[in-house]
Amino acid sequence: MDGMEPIAQASASELKMSLVTPIRAAIRIRRKIRNLKKSHQQLDLSGRNSAEGSRSSLLRRQFSTDSRVGYHSPKFFNFDTPSLDQVALSNLKRKKKRKKSRPVLYPGNGRKYLPVEHKSKAKRCLILFFGIVCFQILNAIENLDDNVLKYELDGLEKTMQREVFGQKIAIDKITDLLKDYLATHWHNKPLVISMNGPSGVGKSHMGRILAKHFRSVAESDDFVLQYYVMHNCPSDSNIGTCETDLSKMISDMVTRAELEEKIPIFIFDEMELMPPSLLDMLHGYFQLNQDNEYLNAIYILISNIGGNEVTKYYLQNVSSDVLNVPQELHDIIQSSLRQHHNLWDVAEIVPFILLEKSHIANCFLDELLREGFYPDNSNIENLAGQLKYYTIRDKQYSITGCKQVVSKVNHLHPYT
The missing domain is CATH 3.40.50.300 (P-loop containing nucleotide triphosphate hydrolases)
Known part of the structure; x- marks a missing residue:
């Protein structure tokens, strides 16, 4: 009977260990889920690195715990589907990678040629037409000036x-x-x-x-x-x-x-x-x-x-x-x-x-100079005063204009 006691104690301890291990695994899984939920709530597009760091730390803690208890869990274990923010970030990263293109490398001993541009003949004709029109306009303007100067x-x-x-x-x-x-x-x-x-x-x-x-x-x-x-x-x-x-x-x-x-x-x-x-x-x-x-x-x-x-x-x-x-x-x-x-x-x-009286005086001055008389101002004023004028508001306008200027000058003595 004494020999049966150790066997009974060993079987009881094994039964106890088999019951505790699943419970511990369930507790670890629950804690993991709670921590992942908290990390998802704090996730932001600008703070992606911090979320990844928290996720990696959780995975390290999980691996260390499993190693202590002798339970080997998978390295990536998650019951949640990826969120929309994670999908958008992953797509953006793929697009950036796609935009990068490899540089074109030319052979070292080869010549580089640029693409040949085919010039349109219609464009040359249009430029020639505009040149002819501008030349004709310039020539016409010069002819007009020459004709007036003539x-x-x-x-x-x-x-x-x-x-x-x-x-x-x-x-x-x-x-x-x-x-x-x-x-x-x-x-x-x-x-x-x-x-x-x-x-x-x-x-x-x-x-x-x-x-x-x-x-x-x-x-x-x-x-x-x-x-x-x-x-x-x-x-x-x-x-x-x-x-x-x-x-x-x-x-x-x-x-x-x-x-x-x-x-x-x-x-x-x-x-x-x-x-x-x-x-x-x-x-x-x-x-x-x-x-x-x-x-x-x-x-x-x-x-x-x-x-x-x-x-x-x-x-x-x-x-x-x-x-x-x-x-x-x-x-x-x-x-x-x-x-x-x-x-x-x-x-x-x-x-x-x-004509005003001042204009009549100018007519007398011009005629006196033509006839060779000395242009005396007093004589000019005297001759201009001999004509008849319209007097309106301190202004005098000649009735006959300069019509009588020549006859008045002709009556003067050549030496006066």
Whole structure:
């Protein structure tokens, strides 16, 4: 019986060990699950390394515990499925790995060639086309400048400003019209300029300046015609003969100018005295439906038509700035011209305004210098005071303009 006791004790101890080992394993598994849950709650994308460190520490503790008790558990043991954050991190890591590509290595003894670019022929043609267009535009601009310089319009403008007093608006407008028209030789209509205003304000003097300038530029009288109605076609002459002679002169000048590629200038003074039949004939040259040579011409019409209306309007608006009302003067003069004849419908109206007393003094000074007199200021003031003036608001405007200046100077003694 004594021999049976050790056997019974050994079997009891073995039974006890077989019961304790599964319980310990279950306790370890439960602790492991609890620790893993805590680590999953603390998991973050930025803190992935810390979560991995905690996981590795748990696995080390589990392995050490199993080794102590003699239970060999697997190295990776987890009942939970991987979370979405872990999946995203693993995918991101794979993508980064995929982006890395191996460098292309060329043989040491080989030549490196770049890909051949096939140039389009259409692109070359387009560049050539743009070059031709730019060259043509530049050439046209240079031709325009050369054509204007040929007529020396800057010198003409300075001459008008020096010799025609008190008509700055008229000078600027005439200069602009001539520059625009003379910039090229080919036109679709002739240029018609009508100078209108009271007597003695410088219209006829302006016509003489234009005729003298264009004669000197052309170096010939063949392309400038000055036509005075009272001289070339007086009231007692045959109107039919006047029409024939004038038509022949215009045709001959236009033909010669076309052969030499020049623009003729026709200056008609005293238009208010021209007979209606002659006005009808002249109006025919202003039309568009005619030969090309008749379209390249400049007609300057000088008359006193509308002068009374300009005087009345100017005296009524003497307080206002005349520079701001040129359109009103233009409409007033054009209304008066249409009542006379319809040829002025195609004309550019250039109003000439009244002259002040200071302008009359300049006229006397210029005439005295021409005649060789000493320009004495007291003598000039005395001569200017002999004329009649409109006096409005401390301003004096000459009634006859500079019309009587020449006769007053001619009556002076040569030695006074």
